[in-house]
Amino acid sequence: MLKTASNLYLLNATLLITHEIDSAYWKEWELFGIPGGIQLFLILNFLLLLAFLFGYKQLLLGTKSGYIFSLALAFGGIFAFVIHTYFILAGHAEFTPPISLVILIATLIVSLAQGLVALKSLRT
Numbered sequence: 001m002l003k004t005a006s007n008l009y010l011l012n013a014t015l016l017i018t019h020e021i022d023s024a025y026w027k028e029w030e031l032f033g034i035p036g037g038i039q040l041f042l043i044l045n046f047l048l049l050l051a052f053l054f055g056y057k058q059l060l061l062g063t064k065s066g067y068i069f070s071l072a073l074a075f076g077g078i079f080a081f082v083i084h085t086y087f088i089l090a091g092h093a094e095f096t097p098p099i100s101l102v103i104l105i106a107t108l109i110v111s112l113a114q115g116l117v118a119l120k121s122l123r124t
Contacts, residue, residue, distance in 0.1 A: 001121050002062055008114040009059055009070050012077050013052045015107045019080060020045050022103065026094040031087060064122070071118040077111030080104065 028034075029041045036043075055069025081104050084095050095104065 012110045067121045074111045074115035077107045081108035
């Protein structure tokens with residue numbers, strides 16, 4: 001189960017990091033009304049990446065907190081898909097190129113699988 005969990009975690013983290021690169025292109029801080037522009041956006045992404053990597057380390061060690069980080073990452077991926085779908089349906093053109101949509105859809109699929117594996121692992 002650990003191998004599946006760690007592979008899903010790595011794939012989802014990579015999708016979310018790629019999405020964040022796309023987010024910088026689209027100036028996501030403006031879409032969300034985050035003050036501080038690119039500077040605060042970069043600080044927040046630094047903290048996210050730090051959390052992703054720390055969680056991955058904990059998961060590889062097989063700790064309970066690793067599975068909790070995995071679950072949190074899965075929820076983050078689901079949230080990313082939902083909030084960006086909302087913005088797209090509201091008429092925002094950001095994240096509508098095919099590759100941006102593929103990344104968001106893949107994030108949802110992987111996040112759902114990762115969440116199920118993390119929940120199953122936490123129950124055992």
